[in-house]
Amino acid sequence: MKFATKAIHSGGEPDKETGAIMPPIFQTSTYVQSSPGKHKGYEYTRSHNPTRTRLEENLAALEQAKYALVTASGLSCMSLMMHALPKGSKIICGDDVYGGTYRLFTTVFSHLHDFEFIDTTDLKAVEKALKEKPKMIWLETPTNPMLKISDIKKISEMAKKYKVMSVVDNTFMSPYFQNPLSLGADVVVHSMTKYINGHSDVVGGCMMTNNKKFYDAVWVLQNSMGPSQSPFDSWLVLRGIKTLALRMEAHQKNALKIAKWLETHPKIDSVVYPGLKSHPQFKIAKKQMSGFGGMITFFIKGGLKESKKFLEKVKLFALAESLGGVESLIEHPAIMTHASVPKEIRTELGIHDNLIRLSVGIEDCDDLIQDLEAALKKI
Incomplete structure (x- = not known):
């Protein structure tokens, strides 16, 4: 089967x-x-x-x-x-x-x-x-x-x-x-x-x-x-x-579209997504994975102040820990999911104050992009 x-x-x-x-x-x-x-x-x-x-x-x-x-x-x-x-x-x-x-x-x-x-x-x-x-x-x-x-x-x-x-x-x-x-x-x-x-x-x-x-x-x-x-x-x-196959395809479709959009945005410094050719291990991803998933990491231009303002302005993306649900989530790893990692180690790994993590859900992708765009305009 x-x-x-x-x-x-x-x-x-x-x-x-x-x-x-x-x-x-x-x-x-x-x-x-x-x-x-x-x-x-x-x-x-x-x-x-x-x-x-x-x-x-x-x-x-x-x-x-x-x-x-x-x-x-x-x-x-x-x-x-x-x-x-x-x-x-x-x-x-x-x-x-x-x-x-x-x-x-x-x-x-x-x-x-x-x-x-x-x-x-x-x-x-x-x-x-x-x-x-x-x-x-x-x-x-x-x-x-x-x-x-x-x-x-x-x-x-x-x-x-x-x-x-x-x-x-x-x-x-x-x-x-x-x-x-x-x-x-x-x-x-x-x-x-x-x-x-x-x-x-x-x-x-x-x-x-x-x-x-x-x-x-x-x-x-x-x-x-x-x-x-x-x-x-x-x-x-x-x-x-029962719906895992359908959901993963939808997560990936939305994530790839959003990642490509973020790459071209003037307020975004860099984007990390396995499905982008700019990813350092893109060739390995294509070899061992049949898809690229729904997780995106990106760095906005600015620091903690800009990150917080951006995260407070999103509407559809819920500011919450965890990932992988049908709804889109957004979070700040340095303060939230990775707060238990010492700051010096976070810095060494690249988990800076302008790093944002997205768990892209299965909503209409245009609505998700509009939500991110509206929040980015506030910073």
């Missing part, structure tokens, strides 16, 4: 008992057993739930994986993965990552593991780091918020050479535009809060892999520690996934 078909039908079979075309929500905490220890595969919803099982089957199909595990949030999924590694593990991480990822690694797990942050677009730097035999290399590609693109295939090959587990946070592209496992990565993770769910009404995370040993270790931790996703939230994500 092709992607759009799998998005609707994998894990979405009609209910066997009633024939209901929409799978029911199994809103239950526990399950009746016919005899002590004899059950139908479900004992307690923290461990397993039929609605969550359907979602995991769907996600595994979309990322071409054997195993999928969903959690209460993206960060809880990452936390379980960190706990699954031996204490004192060396972990190589991209230097430009989601602020929550950076905070989790440098505060909560800094006493447990040794983290090194490098520019993963630099293959020489990557190989140098891998030669030290870390346990894991953690990639975001495209990165948040600078949209840098790392070569998943080449890095995965190097990681295998040095027997290092490779993990790719695929949140920005969704399984529709990029499949890291097929490019050689060992594990792929998503914040399902974003494009996978797509409606800004659920918080969730997931991990997909073909590595049964690692999957089993993470599942045991989830069962023991408890950050499982609720049946209702699992059902909402299953519902959102």
Whole structure:
């Protein structure tokens, strides 16, 4: 089956008992057993739930994986993965990552593991780091918020050479535009809060892999520690996934048009979007991605004063954290999503006070451009 078909039908079979075309929500905490220890595969919803099982089957199909595990949030999924590694593990991480990822690694797990942050677009730097035999290399590609693109295939090959587990946070592209496992990565993770769910009404995370040993270790931790996703939230994500292919095409169409428009605007200093030929890793993007997504980063002419004034004047674009919903969002990473990253590191990465991040929604693109134009006229 092709992607759009799998998005609707994998894990979405009609209910066997009633024939209901929409799978029911199994809103239950526990399950009746016919005899002590004899059950139908479900004992307690923290461990397993039929609605969550359907979602995991769907996600595994979309990322071409054997195993999928969903959690209460993206960060809880990452936390379980960190706990699954031996204490004192060396972990190589991209230097430009989601602020929550950076905070989790440098505060909560800094006493447990040794983290090194490098520019993963630099293959020489990557190989140098891998030669030290870390346990894991953690990639975001495209990165948040600078949209840098790392070569998943080449890095995965190097990681295998040095027997290092490779993990790719695929949140920005969704399984529709990029499949890291097929490019050689060992594990792929998503914040399902974003494009996978797509409606800004659920918080969730997931991990997909073909590595049964690692999957089993993470599942045991989830069962023991408890950050499982609720049946209702699992059902909402299953519902959102049905339109993932349509939504991603619409996000990309609007984002490309807006990015090209921004490039020509006199009040814009520069634009970063994977679908622009001006992007430093445009060729890699075309090679490993089937599309360019709905995220745009741009720099307005001016500083914090101009940025704030611009952000206060938009109407259709909602000034809010998060991304990937059907509605367009706009934010200021230095103050909002990446405030937990120290200022000196933000400056080093290029996250300046005039940087604006767009999550382009699926509204009429002309209306979105008019909104941005009207706000830019105010500065």
